Amino acid sequence: MKIQLALDRMEIEEAIQLTRLVESSIDWIEVGTSLIKEYGVSSINELKKAFPKKVIVADIKTIDNARYEFEMCFNAGADVATVMGVSPLVTIATCLEVARRFNKKVMIDLLNSSEEQKRALLKYSDVIFCDHVSKDEQEESGSRNPGTSGGGLYEDDSLQIAVAGGITLESFVNLKQKMNPTVAIIGSAITKAEDPAATAAKFKQMIFQMKGV
Numbered sequence: 672m673k674i675q676l677a678l679d680r681m682e683i684e685e686a687i688q689l690t691r692l693v694e695s696s697i698d699w700i701e702v703g704t705s706l707i708k709e710y711g712v713s714s715i716n717e718l719k720k721a722f723p724k725k726v727i728v729a730d731i732k733t734i735d736n737a738r739y740e741f742e743m744c745f746n747a748g749a750d751v752a753t754v755m756g757v758s759p760l761v762t763i764a765t766c767l768e769v770a771r772r773f774n775k776k777v778m779i780d781l782l783n784s785s786e787e788q789k790r791a792l793l794k795y796s797d798v799i800f801c802d803h804v805s806k807d808e809q810e811e812s813g814s815r816n817p818g819t820s821g822g823g824l825y826e827d828d829s830l831q832i833a834v835a836g837g838i839t840l841e842s843f844v845n846l847k848q849k850m851n852p853t854v855a856i857i858g859s860a861i862t863k864a865e866d867p868a869a870t871a872a873k874f875k876q877m878i879f880q881m882k883g884v
């Protein structure tokens with residue numbers, strides 16, 4: 672399981688400094704939607720320059736204008752870019768076409784996607800599906816990703832699954848046992864921790880300890 676550090680609601684320099692503290696415990700770096708909205712694609716560019724060996728995920732959450740937005744992300748140095756699962760299928764197909772051309776990857780964010788739409792999306796094999804409990808669902812309704820919402824859809828072991836939304840050290844074991852995702856997307860639990868380096872190291876250590884669970 673890989674750890675994707677989600678960087679949100681901070682300045683680019685702060686994001687770089689924070690990532691330096693936890694670099695050895697995390698695998699992928701997510702340039703959060705809030706950073707892209709506040710600072711544009713230069714946020715992607717700066718993070719890639721600072722961490723050229725890490726996989727950079729641009730959480731652009733595309734829903735339309737896919738060719739323009741995905742080309743922009745990949746030209747800025749992203750290795751993975753996100754599209755919303757609720758988008759028209761032509762948008763998703765366009766993201767895949769651009770990603771193939773750049774030899775990069777697509778993450779489909781399933782936030783609020785209907786079961787019917789999820790089933791339609793399963794035809795895309797070389798993508799990462801992201802099971803996501805949103806910030807608003809977390810902050811306004813107290814939800815957390817319990818690692819179960821994927822249900823039967825994710826029984827296919829060949830699918831690459833990412834899980835996001837309020838993951839904590841406490842919920843991590845359940846998540847690993849229930850869904851065993853390819854990628855665990857962790858934001859606030861690390862970025863808002865009193866000691867981000869120690870917290871990220873604990874997540875990493877839990878992955879090692881849970882191997883084979």
Ligand SMILES: O=C([C@H](O)CO)[C@H](O)[C@H](O)COP(=O)(O)O
Nearest residue numbers: 677704835836837838857858859
């Ligand atoms: O995608 C995200 C969210 O929509 C805010 O932009 C976050 O990356 C994701 O929720 C992970 O962050 P935490 O919930 O703080 O762990």
